[in-house]
Amino acid sequence: MAVQRARKRPFKMDLSRLHALCEANYARLLQLFPDYERSNCREFAVADARVRLEVLERSRYTTFFRLHQMHGEDRWLRSLVIDVRAYHDAGMLEVGAFQSQARIQPRYTYPNQQMFQQDEKLQQNQFLGDWLTHCQANGLGQMPALAPRGTH
Numbered sequence: 001m002a003v004q005r006a007r008k009r010p011f012k013m014d015l016s017r018l019h020a021l022c023e024a025n026y027a028r029l030l031q032l033f034p035d036y037e038r039s040n041c042r043e044f045a046v047a048d049a050r051v052r053l054e055v056l057e058r059s060r061y062t063t064f065f066r067l068h069q070m071h072g073e074d075r076w077l078r079s080l081v082i083d084v085r086a087y088h089d090a091g092m093l094e095v096g097a098f099q100s101q102a103r104i105q106p107r108y109t110y111p112n113q114q115m116f117q118q119d120e121k122l123q124q125n126q127f128l129g130d131w132l133t134h135c136q137a138n139g140l141g142q143m144p145a146l147a148p149r150g151t152h
Contacts, residue, residue, distance in 0.1 A: 013119065021125050022092035028132035029053070029065070029086065029093050032139065036063065045140040061089045064096070067131075082128060095124045 033042045033053045042053045050070045057064040062085055069080040083097040096103065104121045 014122065018122050018125065019092065021122070021129055022094050025084075025125065025129050025132060026086060026091050026093040028129065028136060029084070032132065032135055033065075036065075044135075046135055046138045051135055051139065056083070062087055067128075069131075080131070082131075084128065093128075095121070095128050098124045098127075 030036075032044075033039075035042070036053075036055055037058075040055045044051055046069070048071065052066075052068045052070070054066045054068065055063060056066050065084050065086065067080075067082045067084060071079060078099075081097075081099060082095060084093050085096050086093050098104070104124060
């Protein structure tokens, strides 16, 4: 009796889900940082963490942001850094870099050297959506901006 191997189906990116997620994340970010066109930074507290939304670069149709969460207990939990790109003409927000990991490919073969999931791009954008929703629900007002590190 011959053993039949299970046929592995090729991975298919769910583009409609990714686009819907990027559109929802765009709306979430604009709710948290509505004055991004006139201001370069917005900060607020989420529990014992401090969140900083910062404009890195503006152009006619896009804005680059850095989202940074610093914890009171950095020794236990690394700070979170996500670079995102807002496409204003499309109304979408996409993760560009996550924890200093450069550009993520739309899909990966698995296993791979970095051990990324096949849908890593979707998962990072889903995490961004969950995090922005958490900030919306638990953010406590605007805080004064921190002085850049190394200056007092």
